Amino acid sequence: MPTLRIALAQVNSTVGDIPGNVAAVRRWSREAADAGAHLVAFPEMMLTGYPIEDLVFRNSFVEASRQALTALAEGLAADGLGELAVVVGYVDADGPPAISSAAVPGSGRRDASALLHRGAVVATYYKHHLPNYGVFDEDRYFEPGDTLTVVRLGGADVALTVCEDIWQAGGPFSAARRAGVGLVVNINASPYELNKDDVRLALVQRRAIEAGAAVAFVNMVGGQDELVFDGDSMIVSAGGELLARTGQFSEELLVHDLELPVAADNAPAPDGRDGMMIERFLVSGDISEISGTADGGIADRLPDHAEIWSALVLGLRDYVDKNRFRSVIFGLSGGIDSAVVAAIAVDALGPERVVGVSLPSGFSSGHSKDDAADMAKRTGLDYRIEPIQPMVDAFLANMSLSGLAVENLQARVRGVILMALSNQEGHLVLTTGNKSELAVGYSTLYGDSVGGFNPLKDVPKTMVWQLARWRNTQGDPPIPENSITKPPSAELRPDQKDSDSLPDYEILDPIIKGYVDHDLGRDELIAAGNDPALVDRTLRMIDLAEYKRRQSAPGTKISGKAFGRDRRLPITNLFREGV
Numbered sequence: 001m002p003t004l005r006i007a008l009a010q011v012n013s014t015v016g017d018i019p020g021n022v023a024a025v026r027r028w029s030r031e032a033a034d035a036g037a038h039l040v041a042f043p044e045m046m047l048t049g050y051p052i053e054d055l056v057f058r059n060s061f062v063e064a065s066r067q068a069l070t071a072l073a074e075g076l077a078a079d080g081l082g083e084l085a086v087v088v089g090y091v092d093a094d095g096p097p098a099i100s101s102a103a104v105p106g107s108g109r110r111d112a113s114a115l116l117h118r119g120a121v122v123a124t125y126y127k128h129h130l131p132n133y134g135v136f137d138e139d140r141y142f143e144p145g146d147t148l149t150v151v152r153l154g155g156a157d158v159a160l161t162v163c164e165d166i167w168q169a170g171g172p173f174s175a176a177r178r179a180g181v182g183l184v185v186n187i188n189a190s191p192y193e194l195n196k197d198d199v200r201l202a203l204v205q206r207r208a209i210e211a212g213a214a215v216a217f218v219n220m221v222g223g224q225d226e227l228v229f230d231g232d233s234m235i236v237s238a239g240g241e242l243l244a245r246t247g248q249f250s251e252e253l254l255v256h257d258l259e260l261p262v263a264a265d266n267a268p269a270p271d272g273r274d275g276m277m278i279e280r281f282l283v284s285g286d287i288s289e290i291s292g293t294a295d296g297g298i299a300d301r302l303p304d305h306a307e308i309w310s311a312l313v314l315g316l317r318d319y320v321d322k323n324r325f326r327s328v329i330f331g332l333s334g335g336i337d338s339a340v341v342a343a344i345a346v347d348a349l350g351p352e353r354v355v356g357v358s359l360p361s362g363f364s365s366g367h368s369k370d371d372a373a374d375m376a377k378r379t380g381l382d383y384r385i386e387p388i389q390p391m392v393d394a395f396l397a398n399m400s401l402s403g404l405a406v407e408n409l410q411a412r413v414r415g416v417i418l419m420a421l422s423n424q425e426g427h428l429v430l431t432t433g434n435k436s437e438l439a440v441g442y443s444t445l446y447g448d449s450v451g452g453f454n455p456l457k458d459v460p461k462t463m464v465w466q467l468a469r470w471r472n473t474q475g476d477p478p479i480p481e482n483s484i485t486k487p488p489s490a491e492l493r494p495d496q497k498d499s500d501s502l503p504d505y506e507i508l509d510p511i512i513k514g515y516v517d518h519d520l521g522r523d524e525l526i527a528a529g530n531d532p533a534l535v536d537r538t539l540r541m542i543d544l545a546e547y548k549r550r551q552s553a554p555g556t557k558i559s560g561k562a563f564g565r566d567r568r569l570p571i572t573n574l575f576r577e578g579v
C-alpha cells in the first residue's frame with residue numbers, strides 16, 4: 001500500500017493580486033516540502049483569488065492567470081521544489097476570446113485546477129458542477145468540464161475536483177469510483193455561514209463513501225468583500241472517517257499521512273451514468289520515502305458566538321487591509337451597535353487603527369457621551385469629540401425644517417463630519433446598522449448609513465446583544481455594561497426610543513428571519529404564531545426599504561441569506577403580501 005504524505009494549504013489569497021498569490025504558493029510549498037509532503041493542495045482559484053466576478057470576461061486577466069500558472073511551475077522547480085506535486089486553482093480558458101460580458105457558449109472560461117510537477121503543468125481539471133444559487137453566479141461565468149482528471153503518483157491514483165463538485169451527487173465523485181482512485185482532492189472557495197462546518201463534514205463523508213476513496217478537502221481562508229472564508233479543511237477516509245481537520249479562520253498547513261490502495265490498470269467501467277469521461281496522467285512512479293509519521297490532528301470547532309465573532313473580525317480586517325486602509329472611523333454613540341462595531345474593529349486592527357468619534361447633539365443624553373468615553377478607555381481606541389449642534393443650527397438658521405427633516409439632519413451632519421475626517425486623514429468610514437435595522441429601513445439615508453463597510457450588516461439586533469455579552473466574557477470586557485442594558489435609541493428627538501417606531505427586537509427578528517432568510521409569505525408567518533397586524537406592518541416596512549438596501553455598504557455575510565448578492569429584489573415592486 002503506498003503511503004502519500006498530503007499537505008493541505010489553507011491560505012488567504014487576494015482577488016487580483018496574482019503575483020502575491022503566486023508568492024504565497026511558493027512560500028507554503030516550501031513549508032510542505034520541508035514537512036516531507038509528496039503533494040500539497042491549494043484552494044480553488046488560488047492564483048486569482050475568489051470570486052473574480054466579471055474579471056473573467058477580460059482576456060488580459062485570464063491570460064495573466066494562465067501565464068502565472070506556467071511561470072509558477074517553473075518557479076517551484078527553480079526553488080528546488082520540483083519533486084513536490086502542487087495542486088492549485090486558477091482561471092483558464094480553452095475557447096475563443098470572450099467578445100462581451102456575456103457567458104458566450106464556447107468561450108470556454110474554466111474554473112480550473114492544475115497539478116504542477118518538475119517544472120511543468122502535468123494535468124489540468126475543469127470544474128464540472130457550477131453553483132448558481134445564493135451568492136454564486138457561475139453559470140454566468142464558466143463552462144462546465146466533462147472529464148475527470150486522474151493522476152498517478154507513487155503508485156496511487158488521485159482524482160482532481162473543484163468545490164461544488166463535492167456538493168452534488170453524481171458527476172466527478174461517481175466517475176472517481178469508476179476510475180477506482182484511492183484519493184479525491186477537492187479544492188474549495190467555500191464561504192462561511194453559521195453551522196456550515198457541520199454540513200460540510202457530513203457532505204465530505206458522504207462523497208468519500210460514494211467515491212469509495214479518501215477525500216482531501218482544502219478551503220481558503222480570509223475575507224473578500226461580503227464573503228469570508230473560514231477554512232475548515234479536512235481529510236476523510238474512504239469509509240467516511242474524519243482523519244484530520246484544520247482550525248477555522250486562520251492560515252494553516254495540515255500535513256497527514258494517507259495509506260492508499262495500489263492503483264490498478266483495469267479500464268474504468270465505461271457506462272457511467274455520471275456522464276463524465278476519464279483522463280489519466282502519470283506524474284511520477286517513485287516518490288521520496290516517508291520519514292516519521294505525520295498526523296494532522298482534529299482541531300475543535302468553535303462555539304457559535306466565537307465562530308461568528310471570528311468571521312466578523314476576519315471579514316473586517318481583510319476588507320481594510322486588502323483595500324490598503326490604515327485605519328477606520330465611525331460614530332461612537334454609547335449605544336450597543338457602535339460599541340460592538342468598536343470591539344470588532346479593535347480585535348481586527350488593534351486600538352491604534354480605530355477612531356471613534358462622539359458626535360453629540362442637543363438631544364444626546366449624558367450617558368451616551370459617558371458610555372462612549374468608557375468604551376474608548378476600556379479598549380484604548382483613538383477617541384474624539386465633535387459636537388454637531390452648531391452645524392445643525394447653521395442649517396436651521398438658513399432653512400425652514402421641522403419634524404423628521406430635523407431629526408434626519410442630525411444624522412446627516414454626523415455623516416458629513418465622518419466623511420470629512422475620512423477625506424482629511426484617510427480612514428475608512430464604518431457604518432453600524434444591524435440586519436434588523438437594514439431590514440425595516442430604520443436608518444437615515446446619507447446619514448448614519450454613510451460608510452464604506454458595515455461589520456453588522458448581516459447580524460440581527462438580538463444577536464448584536466448576544467455577541468456583546470459573549471465578547472465581554474472573553475478576557476477584559478471591552479463593552480460598557482450600560483451600552484448593553486439601556487433601551488436602544490436613535491436620540492434624534494427628546495426621549496426617542498426605537499420602541500416608539502418598532503416592535504421589540506425579540507418579536508421583530510423572527511419575522512425578519514422568516515421573510516428575509518427563508519422567503520416565507522404572510523400566511524406562513526402568521527401560521528408560525530406571529531401577530532397578523534405586526535406581520536403586515538413589518539413586511540410593508542421591509543418591502544419599502546429596498547431602495548435603502550440597494551445603496552447600502554457591503555458587510556460580512558454570516559447567515560444563510562444576507563442582504564446584497566444573496567437576496568436580490570426589485571426596488572420598484574408593487575407586489576404586497578396578503579393584499
Ligand SMILES: Nc1ncnc2c1ncn2[C@@H]1O[C@H](COP(=O)(O)OP(=O)(O)OC[C@H]2O[C@@H]([n+]3cccc(C(=O)O)c3)[C@H](O)[C@@H]2O)[C@@H](O)[C@H]1O
Nearest residue numbers: 404407408411437441442443444445448489490492501547
Ligand atoms: N423608492 C425610493 N427610491 C429612492 N429614494 C427613495 C424612495 N423612497 C423614498 N426615498 C428617499 O428616501 C427619503 C426617506 O429616507 P430617509 O431620509 O432616510 O428618512 P426616513 O426613512 O423617513 O427616516 C429615517 C428613519 O430612521 C430612523 N433612524 C435614523 C437614524 C438612526 C436610527 C437608528 O437608531 O439606527 C434610526 C429615524 O428615526 C427615522 O424613523 C425620502 O425623502 C426620499 O428622498
Ligand SMILES: Nc1ncnc2c1ncn2[C@@H]1O[C@H](COP(=O)(O)OP(=O)(O)OP(=O)(O)O)[C@@H](O)[C@H]1O
Nearest residue numbers: 331332333335336337338358359432448488489490
Ligand atoms: N451621539 C452620537 N455620537 C456619535 N455617533 C452617533 C451618535 N448618535 C448616533 N451616532 C451614529 O449613528 C449610529 C446610529 O445611531 P443609533 O443611536 O441608532 O445607534 P447606536 O447608538 O449604536 O445603537 P442603538 O441603536 O442601540 O442606539 C450609531 O451607531 C453611531 O455610529
Ligand SMILES: NC(=O)CC[C@H](N)C(=O)O
Nearest residue numbers: 131163164167189190191
Ligand atoms: N466555490 C464553490 O463552488 C462554492 C459552492 C459550495 N456550495 C459552497 O458553498 O461551498
